[in-house]
Each structure stands twice: as structure tokens, then as C-alpha cells.
Amino acid sequence: MALEMRTIHITGVVFGREQGIRDGVLTVDPEAVARLVEEDSRVKSVRLDLAKPGESCRILPVKDVIEPRAKAAGGEAFPGLFRDTVEPVGSGVTCVLKGCAVVTTGPIVGFQEGVIDMSGPGARYSIFSKLHNIVLHIVKADHVDQHEHEEVVRLAGIKVAHYIGKLGVDHPHYDSRVFDWPPIGEKFAQYPDLPRVVYICNCMAQGLLHDTYFYGRDCKAVLPAILSPLEFADGAVVSGNCVSPGSKTTTYHHLNNAVITSLLEKHGKELNFMGVVLQPLPVTLREKYRNVMLSVEAAKSLSAQGVIISQEGFGNPTTDLMLTCQRLEQNGIKTVIITNEDAGIDGMSESLPDSVQEADAIVSTGNSNATILLPKMDRVLGELPDIVRTTGGNSESIRPDGTLLVEIHGIMGSHNLQGNTLLSATTV
Numbered sequence: 411m412a413l414e415m416r417t418i419h420i421t422g423v424v425f426g427r428e429q430g431i432r433d434g435v436l437t438v439d440p441e442a443v444a445r446l447v448e449e450d451s452r453v454k455s456v457r458l459d460l461a462k463p464g465e466s467c468r469i470l471p472v473k474d475v476i477e478p479r480a481k482a483a484g485g486e487a488f489p490g491l492f493r494d495t496v497e498p499v500g501s502g503v504t505c506v507l508k509g510c511a512v513v514t515t516g517p518i519v520g521f522q523e524g525v526i527d528m529s530g531p532g533a534r535y536s537i538f539s540k541l542h543n544i545v546l547h548i549v550k551a552d553h554v555d556q557h558e559h560e561e562v563v564r565l566a567g568i569k570v571a572h573y574i575g576k577l578g579v580d581h582p583h584y585d586s587r588v589f590d591w592p593p594i595g596e597k598f599a600q601y602p603d604l605p606r607v608v609y610i611c612n613c614m615a616q617g618l619l620h621d622t623y624f625y626g627r628d629c630k631a632v633l634p635a636i637l638s639p640l641e642f643a644d645g646a647v648v649s650g651n652c653v654s655p656g657s658k659t660t661t662y663h664h665l666n667n668a669v670i671t672s673l674l675e676k677h678g679k680e681l682n683f684m685g686v687v688l689q690p691l692p693v694t695l696r697e698k699y700r701n702v703m704l705s706v707e708a709a710k711s712l713s714a715q716g717v718i719i720s721q722e723g724f725g726n727p728t729t730d731l732m733l734t735c736q737r738l739e740q741n742g743i744k745t746v747i748i749t750n751e752d753a754g755i756d757g758m759s760e761s762l763p764d765s766v767q768e769a770d771a772i773v774s775t776g777n778s779n780a781t782i783l784l785p786k787m788d789r790v791l792g793e794l795p796d797i798v799r800t801t802g803g804n805s806e807s808i809r810p811d812g813t814l815l816v817e818i819h820g821i822m823g824s825h826n827l828q829g830n831t832l833l834s835a836t837t838v
Contacts, residue, residue, distance in 0.1 A: 411501045412591070413500055413501050413502065413503075413504060413588070413589045413591070413640040413643065414502070414503045414504070414587070414589075415586070415587050415589065416504065416506065416578075417506045417584055417585045418505065418508065418581050418584045419434060420434060420435075420436050420507050420542060421434035421509060422434065422435040422436070422542060423435070423437075423510055423544060424460070425437070426439065430577055430581075436507065436510060436574070438544060438574060438577075440458040443458055443574075444456050444457075444458060446573055447548065447566045450565065451551070452550060452551050452558065453551065453566065454550060454551045455549045456546055456547065456549070457546075457547040458546060458547075459545040460542070460543070460545065461526075461528050461542075461543040461791060462528065462542050462543075463533075463540050463542070464529050465528045466528070466789060467528040467529070467787055467789045467790075467791065468526070468527050468528070468784075468789070468790045468791070468792075469513055469525070469526040469527075469528075469545055469790075469792055470524065470525040470790070470791075470792045471515060471518045471525075471792060471793060471796045472513055472514070472525065472792070472822050473515065473523055473560075473563050473564070474513075474649055474660050474661055475511050475512070475513050475514075475660040475661065475822065475823075476570075476661045476665075477506065477507065477511050477512075477571065478506075478510065478511070478512065478578070479504055479506050479571065479572070479644070479645060479665065480504070480505050480576040480578065480579055481499075481502060481504055481579075481644070482504065482505050482579050483503050484502075485499070485502055486499075486572075487499065487504060487572055487575065488571075489625055489645065489646060490624075490625035491565065491568055491623070491626045492565075496625055496626065499641050499644030499646050500637075500639075500641035500643070500644055501640070504643060505575060505578040505581075507575055507577075507578050510541055510543070510544065510574075511542075511543050512544050512567050512570050512571040512574065513545045513546065514545075514546050514563050514566065514567040515545060515546065515547050515793075516548040516550075516793070517550075517793055517796070518793065518799055519556060519559050519619065519652055520556065520619045522652045522654050522655060523652055523655060523800055524654075524658070524800060524802070524820050524822040525784070525797065525800075525814075525821050525822065526539060526821075527784060527821070528543075530787075531783075531785070532782065532784045535818060535824040535833065536821050536822050536823050536824060537831075544570070544574070545792075546566060546570060547791065547792060548563050548566055550562055550563075557619065560619055560652065564648070564649075568648060568661070589674065591638045591639070594712065597682065598684075598713055600678070600682060601682040604680065604681050604682040605715045605716055606681070606684050606715045606716070607673065607683055607684060607716045607717070607718065608684050608686070608687060608714035608717050609639070609670065609673060609685075609686045609687070609718050609719075610687045610718070610719040610734060611667070611687070611688050611689065611828075612689050612719065612720060612722050612727065612730060613690055613722055614629075614651040614659075614690075614691055614722050614723050615690035616630070616692065616693045616723075617693070619651060619652040620651045620652065621650040621651050622647060622651060622659075623647070623650050624647055624688060625646055629690040630692065632690055633704055634687055634688060634701055634704040634708055635708075636685055636686070637686050637687075638685065638686070639667070639670040639673070639685070639686050642665065642667050642670055643665060645665060647661075647664045647688065651722075654723065654724060655802065655819065655820055655822045655823070655824075656750070656778045656801075656802065656821060656823070656824040657721075657724055657750055657778065657819075658822065658823065658826075659722050659827065660822070663830055666830070667828055668829045669718055669720055669829060672829075673718075684712040684713060684714060685712050687708045689701055689702075689719075691722065691723065691726075698733060701730065702730065702737055706734065706737045706738055706741060714743050715743065715744065716743065716744045717738050717745045717746070718746050718747075719735060719746070720828045720829070721827045724752055724763075724778070728749065728762055728763050731747055731764075732747075732764050732765055732769055735747050735766060736766040736768045738768075745768070745769075745771065746771040746772075747769060747771070748772075748773045748827055748828065749773075750774065750775045750776060750778050751776065751835060752777070752778055753777045754777075754779050757779075757780070759779075773829065774834055775826060775834060775835075776818070776824075776834055777825075778818055778819040778824070780818045781815060781816065782815075782816060782817075782818060783813055783814070784815075784816065786811065786812030794808070795808070797820070801820060802816045802818065802819030802820025802821070803820050818833070
């Protein structure tokens, strides 16, 4: 299995009738995009805006961020969402519009949606502040309930990202890189002297607006599965959750999984990257035990000598993380876990809600409760008053002078648990 990634670098985005890419500038027709979104009768209205790096602009409450991608020679990126037939991804040719993203916002769905500041101190803590963002402000029809609201916004964002990604299919200027992923038997023999490493990617599957979709299937109905890291790049895994914004794994994060990127870079040099296990994080303890057992057995079937596990969310997902780590270590498999800390505003509270003795190699993505004062912005895209209902915000977040006092939690991706963040922590 081989995947060619054709990366087109976007240095600017403008609105216009003649859609396409020229000299790095992407032109998008806002009316055409709006018509596409409004094909869903559950959408009352949609408005498009642009937000560029360095601009005095704030976007909130953000639901998801998606990088535009499309298959160049047939096939479908983000499979399983819009067609009845489903074909495997992770091979062929995929076009990536690097440097831009589709951002979905509008009236709040739940309470765990976040902020993107395009400049100022908040911009330091979000990778999305460095992108040219195409912002969709989506208002649902009156009859649509909360869970359907999430679905409407999720599908609209993916549909638009795929539509824009297709603008790059025939573009002649791109950087090409080919990733080869042979069958497991061949992989085992490829680098016999290097340690065999597996990545377990935890994903939300709890309902109550905390879900992930695998080939279009709600992960509440999915058992742990072995997949190629190349499937992530084609949108096999899509975010559908409203978990706390700081630790939320957006679709953009799945497409650009930082752990997978690092393991691919080290593959054949420092380690033999054997594959990925997608581990859904359910609600009940019985289901957790089952998924932990199946994930560990999957890692063993890949002949893992070492495993990296990334968490998603916080609270009871830490139990899945710790139980998996414990069982792997008990099977002789060295394990590193990635998690954040919720240590309170002063950093003095217990950092993790669960732990095991075997978890002796932990990468921290920082204390999510640390507070930050964000300056007033010239332009706000979305619903500023909703900050009082988001994780990381409170009733006193909006100051009389227009500044915002929020926890790091409230900034999208600020302590991303795949490690795609500037935050960390060290033992002192």
C-alpha cells in the first residue's frame, strides 16, 4: 500500500467567483459554498468569513477545524460520510491544501467549544492561529435538537473541506511525498534490529456530544481496530465531539496526527513503526475493560515491544489510559503515555484523576487550568457571549474593557493530547 501526498502550500485566501489556486492564493466563492451547506434542510443560514494570521480577530465558539483534502484520481477522502459504499483509504494520491483550514462556528451546541485568537497571547497556544481560516457561521433550523445540531455542523465542515480540497486536484505545482506501508509480515522483517513500536490512539466514544467517527461509523459501535497510519491522512477518522477545547482532537489533528508524523519520521532509523490501534473510549467500566483487553491484544499481534498512547478528553478517559498502560507493561511492553494535567489555577491540585504504578513514562501537555488574559479584538467571528458557557470560561470572563479572562482549557488545541502543542511540563 502506497500513498502519495501532494501538498499545495496556501499563502492566502480570498473570496471571488473564479475559484482556484494561483501563486499560492486560494480563491473561494462564498455563494457556492453557502449553497453547498444549505443543501442540508436542517441549516437555517450560513455565513462565510476569512481570518488570517496576525489579524486582530477572535473566532468562537469553534466546533471543529478541518484541513482541505481530496483524492486526485477517484476515490473519496473522508470516506463513509456521504456515500453508501465505503472504500478503504490510505493509498492512491491525496491532495492537501496546507496552510489553510475550514473552521465551523455559530451558536453553541454544548458547552465545550473553544476560542481561536489570530493574534495576541492566545495565538501562541493554538496551531490554528497560523492558518488562513475559512470560517463557517452555521445557524440550525429551529426544529433541530442538540445532537442533530452537532451532526449538521460536523457534516457541513467536512463537506466544505472536501469541496475546497478538490480545487487542488488539477493544480500543477505541489510537493510530492510517497509513503509506503507494506503488509505486517513484510514490516516485521524490514528492520529486525530496530525496536517495534505501536501507537494506540484513544478516541472519544461516549455519546452526549463526545464521539468520533471511523469510516463514518460512530465509534460507540466500534471495537478497537488495527489500521494503517496512512488512513488518518485520508480522513478515515473524523472528530464529532465537543470535548474540552484545549484537549479536543479536531479533525485537523487527526489528519495531521503529531504522534504518527513523528513515528513515520523515525521509522527505519530509530524504530520499526508497526501500526496504529484505534481505541474508542466508552462510558462504562465493563466496556473499558473490554476495549483495554482488545487494544493490548492488537498491539501484541503487531509484535509491539513499545507502545505510545495518546489520551483524548479528561476525567474518566484517564482510566482507559492507565488501565491500558498497566496491562501493556504487565505483558512486558514498554509504554509511554501522553496526557494533560488538571492541577487547578494555582497548579497545586492533584493533576490526574487516576493513576497506576506502571505509568512511569508520562509526557505532559501542561496544566489546562492555568489562566490567561486575552486582549480585546477588533473583529469577532461567532458568538462572544457564549464564552461564559464554554469550558475554561465563566460568568466573569468578559471584562468591562473587552478583555477575556479564561483558562488555557478554553483555547482550541492549547494542550492537544497528541502533543501538537507548545505546552508541556517538567518534573522539578
